[in-house]
Amino acid sequence: MAYYRLKKGYDIRIAGEAEKLLEHAPFPEAVGLYAADFYGMTPKPLVEGGERVKVGTPLWRDRRRESLVVTSPASGTVAEVRRGERRALEAVIIRTDGKQHSANPPAPPKRIGSPARDSIIAALCAAGLFPLIRQRPFGTVADPLARPRDIFVTAMDTSPLAPDQGLIVRDHEREFQRGIDVLAALTTGKVHLCVDGNPKESSFLADITNAEIHRFEGPHPAGNVGVHIHHVAPVNGVNDIVWHCAAQGVILIGRYFITGAPSFEVTVAVAGSAAARRRHVRTIAGAALSSFAEPSGDAGPVRCISGNVLTGRNAGADGFLGFSDTLVTLIPEARKSVFLGWLAPGFSLESVSASFVSRIMPRRRFSIDSNRNGSVRAFVATGIYDRLLPMDILPSFLLKSILAGDIEEMEKLGILEVAPEDFALCEYACPSKTDIQRIIRDGIDLMLKETRETE
Secondary structure (H helix, E strand, C coil), X not given: CEEEECCCCCCCCXXXXXXXXXXXXXXXXXXXXXXXXXXXXXXXXXXXCCCEECECCEEEEECCCCCCEEECCXXXXXXXXXXXXXXXXXXXXXXXXCCCCECCCCXXXXXXXXXHHHXXXXXXXXXXXXXXXXXXXXXXXXXCCXXXXXXXXXXXXXXXXXXXXXXXXXXXXXXXXXXXXXXXXXXXXXXXXXXXXXXXXXXHHCCCCCCEEEEEECCCCCCCHHHHHHXXXXXXXXXXXXXXXXXXHHHHHHHHHHHCCCCCEEEEEEECCCECCCEEEEEECXXXXXXXXXXXXXXXXXXXXXXXXXXXXXXXXXXXXXXXXXXXXEEECCCCCCCXXXXXXXXXXXXXXXXXXHHHCXXXXXXXXCCCCCCXXXXXXXXXXXXXXXXXXXXXXXXXXXXXXXXXXXXXXXXXXXXXXXXXXXXXXXXXXXXXXXXXXXXXXXXXXXXXXXX
């Protein structure tokens, strides 16, 4: 067991944390899966509007790797196959029937071990559970044909208003252990289980075996898997492949290998100052947000985010839960500009810097809206990124190399170790209002394109 205490980072003091209360949400009338949630896949639709589907019915497959499919989390009728520019697939919306009939994919192997690796991967792909596993470098959906050096499991979350990991794993300890065992059979290296540095916060994982436990303590982004990989076993080159999976995904994988049928029931936190009821609920992946996330009646216009305020998607009140998301955040839409702006005392305003009086009130939480508090300005190197990123990377120089399109310099500066989420806090604190996550994504896209062209 190893312990890591990180000092760089910042915890945004946002109000609206979900209560440690778990309820069963009403079964959603519709579910939707977005192609953007499966970065690295080039989807080819396999269903059309009006077609009947069951749990586990393939909705689309990857054009490059035909065994890699995304399946339906619910049974019902395809209401819409939504397309964007050049008829690229955007989403598949399903009107549920509430009965959850299963498509009965091939049963997973009963014995788990390295000799059964190929059959394990084939079963996960057929059930549509393999996309729960992601890959570094690039942060894409994992390649079923790759052999990872190590696999990381993240059972902690330091993002704003993060869900309680104990509630996610509660009553699913057996499934979680089975999922760890399955992942251990997929790598010749180790399964690294990363948990909260406070033993009280991770006591529910005390009896987990077949994994090496690492404890992390510190402000956000101490809970990011990119930070864990960087400190435990960093990526060294394009071909040094590491897989990772969140605790919720491990449970779904373990449940499939216990019951023999895919299940997409997940635990989700509903949080944010604009939420009518802030609690944890059990629903299914891709569920309509309207089935469990209700905005407060006196909140005015509300932004419904699938995910956290830093990296989540603005799904809208009629949107759907992201495939791998375990949090829905409701915050007020941007109000009018603050009088005097940064010259105001700022008793009720959150700020990373010491510009406002609120910095001397460390325990106070603030109702933050979607206001950017300023327009986009010139990209100025202030050194603030270095104080927020707990990785041995020079963020400003990496961003500049991406803007210059210098692939060799990007690789030297650490593009292979990061994903956009690792820079989300830098974007929040950026005085230039730079869209840093988009820049990182553009850099990864360029590296990915270059890598595929040389294959």
